[in-house]
Amino acid sequence: MMTEAPANDYPARDRHQIQTLILAVTVLSTLLIAVFLVVTFAASLNQYGFLHFPLGFYLLAQGLLILIVAVAFWFIRMQERIDLARSESEGL
Amino acid sequence: MKAPSRLRTPNPHLGAYYAIVTSTFVSLVIVLAMFEQLGWGQALLAQTMMIVPLGLYLLIAASTRTHDVEDFFVSGRRVPPVYNGFVLAAVAVGGVGFVAYTGTIFFLGFDALAIGLGWVLGLLAASILFVPYLRKAGSYTLPGFLGHRFRSPSLRVAASAMQLPPAALLLVAEIKIAALIAAFFLPVSFSIAAILIAALIAAFAILGGMRSLTWTGSAQFLVGAVGLAAVVTTISVLLTNVPAPQLTYGEMFGALQNAEIAAGIAPFGPAEIPNALPGAAPLPALKPFLQAFGFLSPFDFLVLVLSLAFGMAALPSLLVRSGLTPSLAEQRRASAWGLLFVALFVMTAPAMAAFAKLVMFRDIALAPTSSLPAWLGELSQNHLLQAGDANGDGAIGAGELFIGRDAVVFALPSAARLPFVLTVLMATSALAIALAASAAHLFTLAASLAEDLYRVYDQRHTLPQLVAAWAAIAASALAAAVFLIIADLDPLAAALLALAFAGATFFPTLLLAIWWRRFTKWGAMAAMSTGFAVMLIEAIFGGAFGLGRPGISAPLASLIGIVLALAAGIGVSFYLRPPSKIEDDYREEMRDPNGETIYDRAQWRAAAAAAAAPASEAATDQ
Numbered sequence: 001m002m003t004e005a006p007a008n009d010y011p012a013r014d015r016h017q018i019q020t021l022i023l024a025v026t027v028l029s030t031l032l033i034a035v036f037l038v039v040t041f042a043a044s045l046n047q048y049g050f051l052h053f054p055l056g057f058y059l060l061a062q063g064l065l066i067l068i069v070a071v072a073f074w075f076i077r078m079q080e081r082i083d084l085a086r087s088e089s090e091g092l
Numbered sequence: 093m094k095a096p097s098r099l100r101t102p103n104p105h106l107g108a109y110y111a112i113v114t115s116t117f118v119s120l121v122i123v124l125a126m127f128e129q130l131g132w133g134q135a136l137l138a139q140t141m142m143i144v145p146l147g148l149y150l151l152i153a154a155s156t157r158t159h160d161v162e163d164f165f166v167s168g169r170r171v172p173p174v175y176n177g178f179v180l181a182a183v184a185v186g187g188v189g190f191v192a193y194t195g196t197i198f199f200l201g202f203d204a205l206a207i208g209l210g211w212v213l214g215l216l217a218a219s220i221l222f223v224p225y226l227r228k229a230g231s232y233t234l235p236g237f238l239g240h241r242f243r244s245p246s247l248r249v250a251a252s253a254m255q256l257p258p259a260a261l262l263l264v265a266e267i268k269i270a271a272l273i274a275a276f277f278l279p280v281s282f283s284i285a286a287i288l289i290a291a292l293i294a295a296f297a298i299l300g301g302m303r304s305l306t307w308t309g310s311a312q313f314l315v316g317a318v319g320l321a322a323v324v325t326t327i328s329v330l331l332t333n334v335p336a337p338q339l340t341y342g343e344m345f346g347a348l349q350n351a352e353i354a355a356g357i358a359p360f361g362p363a364e365i366p367n368a369l370p371g372a373a374p375l376p377a378l379k380p381f382l383q384a385f386g387f388l389s390p391f392d393f394l395v396l397v398l399s400l401a402f403g404m405a406a407l408p409s410l411l412v413r414s415g416l417t418p419s420l421a422e423q424r425r426a427s428a429w430g431l432l433f434v435a436l437f438v439m440t441a442p443a444m445a446a447f448a449k450l451v452m453f454r455d456i457a458l459a460p461t462s463s464l465p466a467w468l469g470e471l472s473q474n475h476l477l478q479a480g481d482a483n484g485d486g487a488i489g490a491g492e493l494f495i496g497r498d499a500v501v502f503a504l505p506s507a508a509r510l511p512f513v514l515t516v517l518m519a520t521s522a523l524a525i526a527l528a529a530s531a532a533h534l535f536t537l538a539a540s541l542a543e544d545l546y547r548v549y550d551q552r553h554t555l556p557q558l559v560a561a562w563a564a565i566a567a568s569a570l571a572a573a574v575f576l577i578i579a580d581l582d583p584l585a586a587a588l589l590a591l592a593f594a595g596a597t598f599f600p601t602l603l604l605a606i607w608w609r610r611f612t613k614w615g616a617m618a619a620m621s622t623g624f625a626v627m628l629i630e631a632i633f634g635g636a637f638g639l640g641r642p643g644i645s646a647p648l649a650s651l652i653g654i655v656l657a658l659a660a661g662i663g664v665s666f667y668l669r670p671p672s673k674i675e676d677d678y679r680e681e682m683r684d685p686n687g688e689t690i691y692d693r694a695q696w697r698a699a700a701a702a703a704a705a706p707a708s709e710a711a712t713d714q
Contacts, residue, residue, distance in 0.1 A: 017683060021607070024220050035213065039394055042202075043384045052342035057382060060205040061442050062338065065435040068216050072428045075220060080421060083685040090686075 016086035023082065027075055035064060100170040100418045110175075113148065113311045117318060120144055125513045134512050138277040141516040145315055145524060149308045150295065156307045157299040161557055164301030165232040165539060169689070171306050171416040177429025179309035179528065182316065183409055184211060184434050186262070187269030187526025189441075190316070192584040195497035197445035199370040201381035203388040204445075206396040208438035213397065214404025215434055219427030221405065225606045226414040227423040228682050230689030233536070234408040234598065235544040238620075240691065241605050241682070242613035243674055245548045250617060252544035254597050254624045255408050257631070259537040261590035262409065264572050265583040266530035267293075271576065272498065273523045276474075277516060286576040293531040294569035297538065298562050305531050306416065312528040313433075319521030324440055327447050327508045337443035344450050345382060351453035352380050355490040359383045368392060368644045372582040374478055374494035381449055392644050399647030402654055403591025406598035409529075409536040420685055448504040452495075455507070456488045464488070467506045476503045498583070534572070538564035585646075589631060592646040596623035596653030604661050609679065612665045619661030626653030 038045070042056035050058045103109075124132075124141055162168055185193075189211070197204040231237035235255055239248025271285040280288065296304050328337035331344060357380050368387050379386045385393065404410070410430075417423045455465040456479070464479075471477050476499040479488050495503065501522060505514040542560040547553060555563070601619045604611040630649035634642075671679075681690055 013680070013684070016685075020683075027220060028217060031213065031216065035209065035397060036394065039390055039397070042390070046382075046384055051339060052345065054345075054382060056384060057202055057205075058342070060202070060209060062439050064209060065212050065439055068212050069428075069432050069435045072216050072219060072431050076421075076424045076428055079224075079424065083421075086684075087686050 012086050012089040016082060019082045019085075020079065023075070023078055027071055031064075031068060031071060034067065038064060100168065102170050102172045102418070106172065106175065110310060110314060113152075114314050114318060116148065117145060117315050121319075121322070121513065121517055124516075125511065128511055128513045135279070137513055138516045138519070139279075141513070141520050142274070142277055142523065145311075145520060146292065149311060149524075149527065150292070152308050152311055153296045153299045153304040156304045158301065158303050159558060163303045164558055164561065165543075166230075166415045167302040167306045169230075169416060169692075170418050171426075173417055173422045173426035174429050175306065175310045176413060176416050176423075176426035177431075177433060178313040179306055179532070180215075180410060180413055180426065180430030181433030181437070182309055182313040182525050182528035183413070183532040184215060184404065184407075184430065185437050185525060186529030186587070187266050187273075187522055188262075188529075188583050188587040189437065190320075190522045190525045191269055191273075191498045191501050192587070194441045194444050195500040196370055196584065197442050198448055198495070198500045199375060199377050199379065199497060200387050201379055201445075202384050203379075203386060203393065205442065206388065206393045207400060208441060210397040210400025211404050212431065212435050212438055214401035214407075215410075215427065215431045217401060217405040218407075218410065219424065219431060222411060222602050222606060223414045223427050224420050224424055224685065225682050226411055227417070227420045228685070228687075228689060230415050230691035232412070232415070232691070233540045233543050234411050235540055238601065238605065238616060239544065239548075241675070241678055242616055243672075243678075244613045247613055247617055247620075248544050249548055251598075251601075251620060252540045254620055255540055256537065257627075258403075258590040258594040258597070259408060259533050259540070260568075260572070261586045261593070263530055263533040263537060263568070264575055264581060265586040265590070266526050266533060267572055268576055268581065268583050269498070270523055270526035270530060273502075273519050273526070276502075277519050283577045287573045289527070289530070290569040290573035293527060293534050294565050296527075296531045297535045297565045297569075301539075301558075301561065302412075302416065302535065305528075305535055309528040309532065312524040316521040316525040316528075317433075319517045319524070320437075320440065323505055323510070323514050323518050323521075324444055324447075326510060326514065327504065328443070330508060330510075331447060331450070337447070338439045341443040341446045344446055347454065348381055348446060348450045351450060352490070355453045355456065355493075357453075357490045360386060368641050369584065369588075370497045372497055372584070374496045374499075376491045376494055377449065378490055381446060388644070392641065395648050395651060396644055399595060399650045400588075400591055402595030402599045403593075403650065405595070406602055407591065407594045408540070408598065409532045411602075412536055412539070413532075415689070444501065444504060448500050448507060451504070451507045452493070453490065456493065467509060471503050471506055476506075534565060534568055538568045541568065589646045592630070592650035592653075593624070593627045596627045596650040596657060598623075600654050600657035600661055604658070604665075606679075606682070608662075608665075609676070610665055610670060611661065612668060612671050612675070614668050615661045615665030618664040619657040622660040623650075623653040623657035626650075626656060 038059045042060060045056035046054035048055040124137055128137055158164055193207055196207065226237055229237050229240065231240050235248050235251035238251045239245060267286060267289050270289045271282055274280060274285040274289060275282040296308050324337045325335045328340055329335050332340040334340045357378055359380055414423055417426050456468065468479055472479060476496065478494040480492060502515055502519055505518055539561055542564040546560050597620055600623055601616050604619060605616055626649060630646055634645055
């Protein structure tokens with residue numbers, strides 16, 4: 001294996017790494033942006049209600065947490081699909 | 093030497109064992125609830141409720157004792173994902189989360205939500221960025237991983253030394269919470285309780301290492317979860333008629349606001365508060381529960397979320413549990429289960445705090461001092477709170493009710509007029525979680541001292557691998573107990589500082605070591621030392637270089653440290669020679685999701701080489 005391997009020497013490996021990177025960056029940046037937006041607008045969101053909670057409070061206390069847990073389980077499915085594609089194309 | 097991981101099958105009877113553990117505990121609670129009605133005294137109830145589970149944990153630890161190195165350090169890599177998730181959640185929340193986080197919500201309301209959100213976000217970041225790759229690498233400790241990744245014993249030693257402050261701070265914080273609970277409900281002083289707790293967790297760790305910690309930790313998680321759920325659900329049914337506290341405490345907000353107004357609580361801004369987070373000493377709760385950004389500004393809130401997220405993501409005590417499951421895919425599931433359990437707790441804690449605030453203020457607000465509710469006298473007698481009519485207006489207002497932050501959880505069942513058995517149940521649950529967390533921090537600290545410091549320096553390996561670990565565990569536990577007896581510390585502040593240390597020191601290093609091809613040994617050394625140095629300056633001088641408010645200056649300093657460490661790591665890596673082929677190969681191997689754990693394969697090769705050439709000395713460590 002060369003240190004500076006040309007991209008097409010290991011097509012399956014490189015595709016796997018790029019897809020993994022894209023997935024990780026997408027998931028984490030989406031959630032960070034969601035947290036940032038909710039914190040920034042929490043005071044205004046509190047004027048709306050949800051299940052008797054003020055909306056801003058609800059999102060920080062529960063809504064974002066439910067979203068994070070759901071994303072965590074979704075991430076596993078997506079990442080396993082990416083891993084499977086690599087092992088199939090490497091003939092393992 | 094060892095079976096390949098695909099042959100590692102978990103014990104098929106685990107479900108039955110833990111069903112037995114859980115039902116034993118539930119039966120104990122039911123029997124004690126009946127005995128309370130039959131006239132058992134409070135002291136006897138508390139002792140039975142707390143000591144029987146402790147005996148159960150010791151029994152589990154003794155029956156999972158091991159002298160096998162792989163069992164001792166990684167539980168034989170055959171822990172099913174859900175059980176690993178149990179222990180991950182117990183370690184992540186810990187006694188500090190259980191007791192101090194709930195108390196912080198009681199005082200700060202809305203503003204305290206930053207802490208729980210940061211934890212959950214950090215666990216997700218760890219499960220995406222670090223955990224699968226640490227599982228593939230398979231090193232027994234986090235410094236060990238960095239040493240193997242960069243083929244550098246010096247980096248390994250440095251990482252082990254820099255892991256000391258976060259692990260030791262969390263260890264003493266958790267032992268302190270456990271000892272406070274034990275000293276309160278059992279007839280022992282705080283010093284004796286601290287020594288007993290340290291001895292107990294050292295016994296768990298010495299008997300079977302990670303194997304005992306996993307199986308006692310699972311039992312402790314179940315005891316904690318059952319106890320917490322039973323108490324909070326009972327209170328929820330009493331107050332709202334619905335047994336789902338997370339969904340229903342919103343209905344209480346109208347009543348809560350009325351009670352707060354009656355007790356004289358008015359909104360105010362961040363500038364009026366000297367310290368952003370409540371300390372451990374008893375305080376009046378003066379902030380309206382729902383007021384957004386009263387103690388913390390939105391900026392402070394985000395700083396707290398991010399700092400805790402980075403710290404949780406890079407916390408060594410959680411990351412060492414990455415190597416325990418049979419496969420990489422199962423480790424991903426274990427992280428997700430852990431995340432789910434932590435999120436459930438984080439959603440429940442605000443309900444507890446809101447219920448506690450409602451029942452306390454509804455009862456005392458404007459009740460004449462002559463006819464105060466009975467629970468107030470009872471709790472004052474137990475030193476859980478202090479109340480007195482200081483301004484002589486004939487009633488106790490919010491400013492005259494002083495409650496300890498770490499006492500709120502235990503005051504809740506009495507204030508809701510529940511039987512004493514539920515107060516003890518809550519304490520037993522908190523003790524269980526604190527034990528699981530403190531044992532995990534103790535093992536992380538001691539295993540690293542033995543594996544990464546002692547065995548790297550003493551190349552002749554005078555002490556066998558397990559004896560070195562036992563000695564390190566015993567010494568660390570003793571040091572923690574002695575420290576607690578002579579020094580006073582606020583568990584929540586210590587935990588925040590520890591997470592800030594872990595985030596600034598290890599998050600940038602791990603991120604670059606796993607995700608950046610060009611990262612080198614000296615880059616890693618620079619990143620780690622920069623983050624650590626920033627936090628050391630903060631720990632000594634405080635104030636986050638003049639930028640932070642008291643209470644959240646450590647989180648702010650950790651964010652500054654992370655940015656500087658990333659810059660230092662990238663700069664030094666570019667300036668010096670590119671990584672060697674061995675480092676590059678290791679990184680590519682680590683990022684390949686298929687195949688055996690790198691560390692185990694190296695061990696098998698070393699064992700095979702030793703068997704082929706008995707005269708030659710086989711390197712068993714690298």
